[in-house]
Amino acid sequence: MTRTTLTRLRPLIASILLFATTTSFSYQASPPGTPDEANLSNHNTYQNHDGATVHAPARSLSGAVPEGASARCRDGTYSFSRHHSGTCSRHGGVADWL
Template sequence: MRTLLTTLLLAASLVAPAFAQLAPPASAPTVPAAPKKAEPNEADLQTHNHYVNKAGQDVHSPAKSVDGKVPAGASAKCRDGSYSFSKSRRGTCSRHGGVAAWL
């Protein structure tokens, strides 16, 4: 019995360092969150409509910019010249001729 116990303790002392090398370090680096896109400035847009997407988020409807520049928070330019602020790619610019370019 004593020999069996000694053998088990010896085996455990040989295996434990190998498992310690597999464990992640105590202070593993974290992945930074993606930066949040800016919200559009209503003064830069010709229309001011909003809709609620499938995720329940309030999103500015596609709109043309007053000065023709890309407005803050735009995710795509639609084929009709308006800018989309969609939070997902699915359905973006669907009522505006489709996506001309992703921003």
């Protein structure tokens, strides 16, 4: 390759590398299971910042930790959030990470 070709390709290579590193760290795996709707106080959902549909915080009717819960909020609800940022933000904050 000539020096001119490398100079032209440098911004493209930098963009590809930047995209590859930002997407690889922003991916979050799905929770291990989906909650049993019959055991939850509500059946609401929301769209997270990745565009995924996530079950809204809910109380466990049986008292057991619901399948797929990621945190227990200070108000006693369980969160199914896939990211730490904003988890239990309208429920008094996180009491325990699960």
